[in-house]
Amino acid sequence: MHPTGLRSTARASLAAAVMLTLPLAAPVAVGQESGRGDVLPQDAPATGREIYEAACANCHGSDGTGAPKSRVGFDTPLPDFSSCNFASREPTADWVAVAHQGGPVRGFGRVMPAFGGLLTPDELERAIDYIRGFCGSDDWPRGELNLPRAMFTEKAYPEDEVVWTTTVPAEGNAAVMNELVYERRFGARNQLEVVAPFGFRDVSAAGEAANWNGGLGDMALGWKRVLFHGLESGSILSLTGEVILPTGDESDGFGNGTATFEPFLSYGQILPNGAFLHAQTGAEIPATDDRTEEGFWRAALGKTFTSGDWGRAWSPMIEVLGSRELESGATTHWDLVPQLQMTLNTRQHVMGNVAVRIPMNDTDVRQTEVLVYVLWDYFDGGFFAGW
Ligand code: HEC
Known part of the structure:
Protein backbone atom coordinates (compact mmCIF):
# COMPACT_ATOMS: atom_id res chain seq x y z
CA MET A 1 0.00 0.00 0.00
CA GLY A 133 -20.59 3.40 -13.99
CA PHE A 134 -22.75 6.56 -13.80
CA CYS A 135 -25.33 5.05 -16.18
CA GLY A 136 -25.85 2.05 -13.91
CA SER A 137 -27.51 -0.23 -16.50
CA ASP A 138 -26.07 -2.65 -19.03
CA ASP A 139 -29.27 -2.93 -21.04
CA TRP A 140 -27.99 -0.32 -23.51
CA PRO A 141 -25.86 -1.63 -26.42
CA ARG A 142 -22.49 0.12 -26.36
CA GLY A 143 -21.38 2.47 -29.14
CA GLU A 144 -18.49 0.14 -30.05
CA LEU A 145 -21.14 -2.20 -31.54
CA ASN A 146 -22.33 0.58 -33.85
CA LEU A 147 -20.18 -0.64 -36.74
CA PRO A 148 -19.68 1.35 -39.98
CA ARG A 149 -22.85 1.05 -42.06
CA ALA A 150 -22.58 -1.08 -45.18
CA MET A 151 -24.47 -0.10 -48.36
CA PHE A 152 -27.05 -2.94 -48.27
CA THR A 153 -26.56 -5.16 -45.21
CA GLU A 154 -28.72 -3.68 -42.46
CA LYS A 155 -27.02 -2.85 -39.14
CA ALA A 156 -28.09 -4.60 -35.94
CA TYR A 157 -27.44 -1.48 -33.83
CA PRO A 158 -30.47 0.77 -33.09
CA GLU A 159 -29.74 4.25 -34.43
CA ASP A 160 -30.83 7.86 -34.64
CA GLU A 161 -29.82 8.61 -38.18
CA VAL A 162 -30.81 9.91 -41.59
CA VAL A 163 -29.29 8.27 -44.66
CA TRP A 164 -29.64 9.53 -48.22
CA THR A 165 -28.57 7.00 -50.86
CA THR A 166 -28.35 7.76 -54.59
CA THR A 167 -28.02 4.97 -57.16
CA VAL A 168 -26.96 5.51 -60.77
CA PRO A 169 -26.69 2.63 -63.30
CA ALA A 170 -23.25 2.30 -64.89
CA GLU A 171 -24.77 0.90 -68.12
CA GLY A 172 -28.11 0.98 -69.96
CA ASN A 173 -30.63 3.82 -69.70
CA ALA A 174 -29.78 6.74 -67.42
CA ALA A 175 -31.52 6.98 -64.04
CA VAL A 176 -31.07 8.67 -60.68
CA MET A 177 -32.77 6.68 -57.94
CA ASN A 178 -32.78 7.92 -54.34
CA GLU A 179 -33.68 6.49 -50.98
CA LEU A 180 -34.16 8.54 -47.85
CA VAL A 181 -34.08 6.52 -44.62
CA TYR A 182 -35.08 7.97 -41.27
CA GLU A 183 -34.25 5.91 -38.17
CA ARG A 184 -35.28 6.79 -34.65
CA ARG A 185 -34.31 5.00 -31.51
CA PHE A 186 -36.69 4.34 -28.60
CA GLY A 187 -35.15 3.38 -25.29
CA ALA A 188 -32.35 0.86 -24.99
CA ARG A 189 -33.30 -1.65 -27.68
CA ASN A 190 -35.94 -0.38 -30.12
CA GLN A 191 -35.84 1.58 -33.34
CA LEU A 192 -38.42 2.83 -35.83
CA GLU A 193 -37.49 3.13 -39.49
CA VAL A 194 -39.18 4.97 -42.37
CA VAL A 195 -37.91 4.51 -45.94
CA ALA A 196 -38.91 6.83 -48.79
CA PRO A 197 -37.56 5.97 -52.28
CA PHE A 198 -37.94 8.41 -55.19
CA GLY A 199 -36.21 8.93 -58.49
CA PHE A 200 -36.05 9.75 -62.17
CA ARG A 201 -35.32 7.45 -65.05
CA ASP A 202 -35.06 7.64 -68.82
CA VAL A 203 -37.79 5.27 -70.11
CA SER A 204 -37.03 5.72 -73.82
CA ALA A 205 -36.40 2.66 -76.04
CA ALA A 206 -32.93 2.19 -77.55
CA GLY A 207 -32.20 4.80 -80.24
CA GLU A 208 -35.07 7.10 -79.17
CA ALA A 209 -34.72 10.56 -77.64
CA ALA A 210 -34.46 10.57 -73.82
CA ASN A 211 -37.81 10.51 -72.03
CA TRP A 212 -37.45 11.12 -68.30
CA ASN A 213 -40.03 9.89 -65.86
CA GLY A 214 -40.06 10.63 -62.14
CA GLY A 215 -41.90 9.33 -59.13
CA LEU A 216 -42.15 8.04 -55.59
CA GLY A 217 -41.28 4.38 -54.97
CA ASP A 218 -42.66 1.92 -52.43
CA MET A 219 -42.39 3.41 -48.94
CA ALA A 220 -41.50 1.16 -46.04
CA LEU A 221 -42.08 1.22 -42.28
CA GLY A 222 -39.99 -0.95 -39.97
CA TRP A 223 -39.48 -1.79 -36.31
CA LYS A 224 -36.18 -3.12 -35.03
CA ARG A 225 -35.59 -4.81 -31.68
CA VAL A 226 -32.18 -5.78 -30.28
CA LEU A 227 -32.36 -9.42 -29.13
CA PHE A 228 -28.82 -9.73 -27.80
CA HIS A 229 -25.73 -7.57 -27.36
CA GLY A 230 -22.46 -8.01 -25.52
CA LEU A 231 -19.32 -5.89 -25.49
CA GLU A 232 -17.19 -8.83 -24.27
CA SER A 233 -18.28 -11.04 -27.16
CA GLY A 234 -18.30 -7.98 -29.45
CA SER A 235 -21.61 -9.05 -30.96
CA ILE A 236 -25.13 -7.74 -31.46
CA LEU A 237 -28.24 -9.43 -32.93
CA SER A 238 -31.53 -7.75 -33.91
CA LEU A 239 -34.88 -8.70 -35.39
CA THR A 240 -36.70 -6.28 -37.72
CA GLY A 241 -40.18 -6.41 -39.20
CA GLU A 242 -40.74 -4.16 -42.20
CA VAL A 243 -43.92 -3.45 -44.18
CA ILE A 244 -43.38 -2.18 -47.71
CA LEU A 245 -46.41 -0.30 -49.04
CA PRO A 246 -47.36 -0.09 -52.76
CA THR A 247 -47.06 3.72 -52.89
CA GLY A 248 -45.02 3.65 -56.12
CA ASP A 249 -46.39 3.52 -59.65
CA GLU A 250 -45.87 -0.04 -60.88
CA SER A 251 -46.41 0.78 -64.56
CA ASP A 252 -43.64 3.39 -64.46
CA GLY A 253 -41.29 0.94 -62.77
CA PHE A 254 -41.28 2.78 -59.43
CA GLY A 255 -43.19 0.20 -57.43
CA ASN A 256 -44.01 -3.45 -56.93
CA GLY A 257 -47.79 -3.04 -57.02
CA THR A 258 -48.35 -4.99 -53.84
CA ALA A 259 -47.71 -4.69 -50.12
CA THR A 260 -44.81 -6.84 -48.89
CA PHE A 261 -43.87 -7.99 -45.41
CA GLU A 262 -40.14 -8.26 -44.81
CA PRO A 263 -38.88 -9.85 -41.60
CA PHE A 264 -35.10 -10.14 -41.15
CA LEU A 265 -32.35 -10.81 -38.64
CA SER A 266 -29.21 -8.68 -38.56
CA TYR A 267 -25.97 -9.43 -36.80
CA GLY A 268 -22.84 -7.40 -36.10
CA GLN A 269 -19.49 -8.73 -34.91
CA ILE A 270 -16.37 -6.83 -33.85
CA LEU A 271 -13.23 -8.60 -35.11
CA PRO A 272 -9.60 -8.02 -34.02
CA ASN A 273 -7.55 -5.03 -35.29
CA GLY A 274 -10.42 -2.75 -36.30
CA ALA A 275 -12.09 -5.36 -38.53
CA PHE A 276 -15.83 -6.07 -38.37
CA LEU A 277 -18.56 -8.19 -39.93
CA HIS A 278 -22.24 -7.54 -40.66
CA ALA A 279 -24.67 -10.29 -41.69
CA GLN A 280 -28.37 -10.14 -42.52
CA THR A 281 -30.91 -12.71 -43.65
CA GLY A 282 -34.64 -12.48 -44.25
CA ALA A 283 -37.54 -12.93 -46.62
CA GLU A 284 -39.87 -10.78 -48.71
CA ILE A 285 -43.42 -12.04 -48.40
CA PRO A 286 -45.88 -10.36 -50.82
CA ALA A 287 -49.45 -9.83 -49.61
CA THR A 288 -50.93 -11.19 -52.87
CA ASP A 289 -50.78 -14.87 -53.89
CA ASP A 290 -49.70 -14.27 -57.48
CA ARG A 291 -46.25 -13.07 -56.32
CA THR A 292 -43.41 -15.32 -55.28
CA GLU A 293 -41.71 -15.04 -51.94
CA GLU A 294 -38.03 -14.27 -51.96
CA GLY A 295 -35.27 -15.08 -49.50
CA PHE A 296 -32.12 -12.98 -49.15
CA TRP A 297 -28.82 -13.03 -47.30
CA ARG A 298 -26.15 -10.37 -47.15
CA ALA A 299 -22.78 -9.98 -45.47
CA ALA A 300 -20.20 -7.21 -45.28
CA LEU A 301 -16.63 -7.58 -44.08
CA GLY A 302 -14.61 -4.43 -43.39
CA LYS A 303 -11.81 -2.80 -41.45
CA THR A 304 -11.47 0.71 -40.05
CA PHE A 305 -8.28 2.73 -40.43
CA THR A 306 -7.77 6.16 -38.85
CA SER A 307 -5.64 9.03 -40.13
CA GLY A 308 -3.08 9.45 -37.34
CA ASP A 309 -4.09 8.55 -33.79
CA TRP A 310 -7.24 10.65 -33.55
CA GLY A 311 -8.27 11.59 -37.08
CA ARG A 312 -10.70 10.68 -39.84
CA ALA A 313 -11.94 7.07 -40.02
CA TRP A 314 -11.78 5.13 -43.31
CA SER A 315 -13.64 1.83 -43.57
CA PRO A 316 -13.21 -0.20 -46.76
CA MET A 317 -15.73 -3.04 -46.97
CA ILE A 318 -16.59 -5.87 -49.32
CA GLU A 319 -20.22 -6.91 -49.39
CA VAL A 320 -21.82 -10.05 -50.84
CA LEU A 321 -25.55 -10.11 -51.66
CA GLY A 322 -27.53 -13.25 -52.43
CA SER A 323 -31.24 -13.55 -53.19
CA ARG A 324 -33.48 -16.23 -54.60
CA GLU A 325 -37.19 -16.63 -55.30
CA LEU A 326 -38.53 -19.33 -53.01
CA GLU A 327 -39.75 -21.77 -55.65
CA SER A 328 -38.06 -24.76 -57.21
CA GLY A 329 -35.83 -24.10 -60.20
CA ALA A 330 -35.28 -20.41 -59.41
CA THR A 331 -31.73 -19.08 -59.83
CA THR A 332 -29.86 -17.44 -57.01
CA HIS A 333 -28.66 -13.93 -57.80
CA TRP A 334 -25.25 -12.93 -56.50
CA ASP A 335 -23.76 -9.46 -56.30
CA LEU A 336 -20.42 -8.17 -55.08
CA VAL A 337 -20.26 -4.66 -53.61
CA PRO A 338 -16.78 -3.19 -52.91
CA GLN A 339 -17.10 0.13 -51.07
CA LEU A 340 -15.37 2.75 -48.95
CA GLN A 341 -17.02 4.49 -46.02
CA MET A 342 -15.39 7.57 -44.47
CA THR A 343 -16.22 10.07 -41.76
CA LEU A 344 -16.72 13.49 -43.34
CA ASN A 345 -16.55 15.94 -40.44
CA THR A 346 -14.50 16.43 -37.26
CA ARG A 347 -17.26 15.22 -34.95
CA GLN A 348 -17.45 12.10 -37.16
CA HIS A 349 -21.26 11.99 -37.06
CA VAL A 350 -21.61 12.71 -40.79
CA MET A 351 -20.28 9.94 -43.03
CA GLY A 352 -20.16 9.06 -46.68
CA ASN A 353 -19.92 5.78 -48.58
CA VAL A 354 -19.13 5.14 -52.25
CA ALA A 355 -19.85 1.67 -53.68
CA VAL A 356 -20.13 -0.30 -56.91
CA ARG A 357 -22.71 -3.09 -57.08
CA ILE A 358 -21.48 -5.73 -59.53
CA PRO A 359 -23.85 -8.58 -60.52
CA MET A 360 -22.04 -11.92 -60.58
CA ASN A 361 -24.63 -13.75 -62.70
CA ASP A 362 -27.60 -13.02 -65.02
CA THR A 363 -25.64 -10.00 -66.17
CA ASP A 364 -27.74 -9.66 -69.33
CA VAL A 365 -30.69 -8.44 -67.24
CA ARG A 366 -28.92 -7.09 -64.16
CA GLN A 367 -26.75 -3.97 -64.38
CA THR A 368 -23.71 -2.68 -62.57
CA GLU A 369 -24.65 0.30 -60.39
CA VAL A 370 -22.75 3.07 -58.62
CA LEU A 371 -24.08 4.04 -55.18
CA VAL A 372 -23.29 6.90 -52.82
CA TYR A 373 -24.74 7.62 -49.40
CA VAL A 374 -24.46 10.43 -46.88
CA LEU A 375 -25.28 9.43 -43.31
CA TRP A 376 -26.06 11.88 -40.52
CA ASP A 377 -26.19 10.61 -36.93
CA TYR A 378 -28.47 13.42 -35.69
CA PHE A 379 -28.19 12.48 -32.00
CA ASP A 380 -24.60 13.81 -32.00
CA GLY A 381 -25.57 17.26 -33.26
CA GLY A 382 -26.91 19.20 -36.26
CA PHE A 383 -25.73 18.31 -39.77
CA PHE A 384 -23.53 21.42 -39.86
CA ALA A 385 -22.17 21.07 -36.28
CA GLY A 386 -18.60 19.95 -35.66
CA TRP A 387 -17.02 20.28 -39.16
C1 HEC B 1 -12.61 22.70 -17.43
C2 HEC B 1 -13.79 21.89 -17.32
C3 HEC B 1 -13.66 20.43 -17.73
C4 HEC B 1 -12.83 19.47 -17.22
C5 HEC B 1 -11.78 19.64 -16.12
C6 HEC B 1 -13.13 18.24 -17.90
N1 HEC B 1 -14.11 18.46 -18.82
FE1 HEC B 1 -14.86 17.10 -20.13
N2 HEC B 1 -16.06 18.52 -20.96
C7 HEC B 1 -16.17 19.82 -20.51
C8 HEC B 1 -17.15 20.51 -21.34
C9 HEC B 1 -17.57 21.97 -21.20
C10 HEC B 1 -17.61 19.59 -22.28
C11 HEC B 1 -18.65 19.83 -23.39
C12 HEC B 1 -17.97 20.41 -24.60
C13 HEC B 1 -18.95 20.74 -25.71
O1 HEC B 1 -20.06 20.19 -25.73
O2 HEC B 1 -18.57 21.56 -26.55
C14 HEC B 1 -16.91 18.36 -22.02
C15 HEC B 1 -17.07 17.20 -22.77
C16 HEC B 1 -16.45 15.99 -22.49
C17 HEC B 1 -16.61 14.81 -23.28
C18 HEC B 1 -17.39 14.70 -24.57
C19 HEC B 1 -18.74 14.09 -24.36
C20 HEC B 1 -19.52 13.96 -25.66
O3 HEC B 1 -20.39 14.81 -25.91
O4 HEC B 1 -19.27 13.03 -26.42
C21 HEC B 1 -15.86 13.85 -22.67
C22 HEC B 1 -15.72 12.42 -23.11
C23 HEC B 1 -15.22 14.43 -21.53
N3 HEC B 1 -15.60 15.74 -21.45
C24 HEC B 1 -14.38 13.74 -20.66
C25 HEC B 1 -13.65 14.35 -19.65
C26 HEC B 1 -12.70 13.64 -18.83
C27 HEC B 1 -12.40 12.14 -18.94
C28 HEC B 1 -12.16 14.55 -17.99
C29 HEC B 1 -11.10 14.31 -16.97
C30 HEC B 1 -9.89 13.60 -17.39
C31 HEC B 1 -12.79 15.85 -18.29
N4 HEC B 1 -13.67 15.66 -19.29
C32 HEC B 1 -12.49 17.03 -17.66
C33 HEC B 1 -15.45 20.38 -19.49
C34 HEC B 1 -14.47 19.77 -18.73
Missing part, protein backbone atom coordinates in the same frame (compact mmCIF):
# COMPACT_ATOMS: atom_id res chain seq x y z
CA HIS A 2 1.09 3.54 -0.63
CA PRO A 3 0.70 6.33 1.92
CA THR A 4 -2.69 8.03 1.46
CA GLY A 5 -1.06 11.35 2.22
CA LEU A 6 0.85 11.20 -1.07
CA ARG A 7 -2.35 10.26 -2.83
CA SER A 8 -4.34 13.19 -1.54
CA THR A 9 -1.54 15.70 -2.14
CA ALA A 10 -1.19 14.42 -5.68
CA ARG A 11 -4.93 14.61 -6.19
CA ALA A 12 -5.07 18.13 -4.79
CA SER A 13 -2.34 19.35 -7.14
CA LEU A 14 -3.98 17.73 -10.18
CA ALA A 15 -7.25 19.35 -9.14
CA ALA A 16 -5.39 22.67 -8.80
CA ALA A 17 -3.93 22.27 -12.28
CA VAL A 18 -7.45 21.71 -13.59
CA MET A 19 -8.94 24.59 -11.60
CA LEU A 20 -6.37 26.89 -13.23
CA THR A 21 -8.01 26.16 -16.56
CA LEU A 22 -11.48 27.09 -15.36
CA PRO A 23 -11.41 30.87 -15.76
CA LEU A 24 -9.92 30.53 -19.25
CA ALA A 25 -12.30 30.05 -22.11
CA ALA A 26 -9.26 29.62 -24.35
CA PRO A 27 -7.50 26.51 -25.66
CA VAL A 28 -5.88 24.81 -22.74
CA ALA A 29 -3.58 21.87 -22.54
CA VAL A 30 -3.56 20.92 -18.90
CA GLY A 31 -0.25 20.10 -17.31
CA GLN A 32 1.97 20.69 -20.31
CA GLU A 33 4.03 23.15 -18.32
CA SER A 34 4.29 20.95 -15.24
CA GLY A 35 5.71 17.41 -15.13
CA ARG A 36 3.12 14.69 -14.51
CA GLY A 37 5.20 13.57 -11.53
CA ASP A 38 4.02 16.68 -9.67
CA VAL A 39 0.42 15.64 -9.80
CA LEU A 40 -0.10 11.89 -9.78
CA PRO A 41 1.67 9.34 -7.56
CA GLN A 42 4.24 7.20 -9.32
CA ASP A 43 4.40 4.37 -6.81
CA ALA A 44 1.04 2.82 -7.68
CA PRO A 45 -1.36 3.30 -10.57
CA ALA A 46 -4.22 5.64 -9.71
CA THR A 47 -7.70 4.14 -10.02
CA GLY A 48 -10.25 5.43 -12.50
CA ARG A 49 -12.16 7.00 -9.67
CA GLU A 50 -9.09 8.84 -8.33
CA ILE A 51 -8.24 10.17 -11.78
CA TYR A 52 -11.85 11.23 -12.38
CA GLU A 53 -12.14 12.94 -8.99
CA ALA A 54 -8.85 14.77 -9.47
CA ALA A 55 -9.08 15.74 -13.12
CA CYS A 56 -12.70 15.66 -14.26
CA ALA A 57 -15.12 16.05 -11.35
CA ASN A 58 -14.56 19.81 -11.00
CA CYS A 59 -16.44 20.31 -14.24
CA HIS A 60 -18.32 17.05 -14.80
CA GLY A 61 -19.46 16.71 -11.16
CA SER A 62 -18.85 13.84 -8.75
CA ASP A 63 -22.00 12.13 -10.05
CA GLY A 64 -21.20 12.79 -13.73
CA THR A 65 -24.20 15.05 -14.35
CA GLY A 66 -22.09 18.22 -14.73
CA ALA A 67 -21.18 20.82 -12.09
CA PRO A 68 -23.47 23.87 -11.89
CA LYS A 69 -22.72 26.92 -14.05
CA SER A 70 -22.14 29.03 -10.94
CA ARG A 71 -19.23 26.75 -10.06
CA VAL A 72 -17.56 26.20 -13.44
CA GLY A 73 -18.01 29.78 -14.65
CA PHE A 74 -18.60 28.97 -18.34
CA ASP A 75 -21.76 28.63 -20.43
CA THR A 76 -20.94 25.55 -22.53
CA PRO A 77 -23.46 22.92 -21.38
CA LEU A 78 -21.83 19.89 -19.77
CA PRO A 79 -22.84 16.40 -20.92
CA ASP A 80 -24.81 14.20 -18.51
CA PHE A 81 -22.71 11.04 -18.11
CA SER A 82 -25.46 9.47 -15.95
CA SER A 83 -27.83 9.39 -18.93
CA CYS A 84 -27.52 5.89 -20.44
CA ASN A 85 -29.17 7.08 -23.63
CA PHE A 86 -26.31 9.55 -24.16
CA ALA A 87 -23.35 7.77 -22.56
CA SER A 88 -23.86 4.21 -23.86
CA ARG A 89 -23.62 5.18 -27.54
CA GLU A 90 -20.20 6.83 -27.34
CA PRO A 91 -17.32 4.40 -27.98
CA THR A 92 -14.49 4.66 -25.44
CA ALA A 93 -11.94 5.43 -28.20
CA ASP A 94 -13.86 8.63 -29.07
CA TRP A 95 -13.99 9.72 -25.46
CA VAL A 96 -10.28 9.01 -24.96
CA ALA A 97 -9.62 11.16 -28.06
CA VAL A 98 -11.65 14.06 -26.58
CA ALA A 99 -10.02 13.79 -23.14
CA HIS A 100 -6.48 13.39 -24.58
CA GLN A 101 -6.65 16.05 -27.30
CA GLY A 102 -9.37 18.38 -25.94
CA GLY A 103 -12.91 19.12 -27.20
CA PRO A 104 -11.95 20.48 -30.66
CA VAL A 105 -10.59 17.05 -31.80
CA ARG A 106 -14.26 16.00 -32.17
CA GLY A 107 -15.68 19.43 -32.93
CA PHE A 108 -16.60 20.20 -29.30
CA GLY A 109 -15.83 23.35 -27.32
CA ARG A 110 -12.37 24.39 -26.18
CA VAL A 111 -13.53 24.46 -22.54
CA MET A 112 -13.12 20.68 -22.57
CA PRO A 113 -9.34 20.65 -21.89
CA ALA A 114 -6.66 18.41 -23.40
CA PHE A 115 -5.18 16.07 -20.79
CA GLY A 116 -2.62 14.53 -23.14
CA GLY A 117 0.29 16.33 -21.43
CA LEU A 118 -0.70 15.00 -18.02
CA LEU A 119 -2.47 11.69 -18.29
CA THR A 120 -1.73 8.71 -20.56
CA PRO A 121 -4.42 7.25 -22.85
CA ASP A 122 -4.45 4.27 -20.48
CA GLU A 123 -5.18 6.50 -17.46
CA LEU A 124 -7.87 8.35 -19.40
CA GLU A 125 -9.43 5.00 -20.30
CA ARG A 126 -9.54 4.12 -16.60
CA ALA A 127 -11.26 7.44 -15.82
CA ILE A 128 -13.73 6.74 -18.64
CA ASP A 129 -14.39 3.21 -17.33
CA TYR A 130 -15.34 4.93 -14.08
CA ILE A 131 -17.61 7.36 -15.99
CA ARG A 132 -19.37 4.29 -17.49
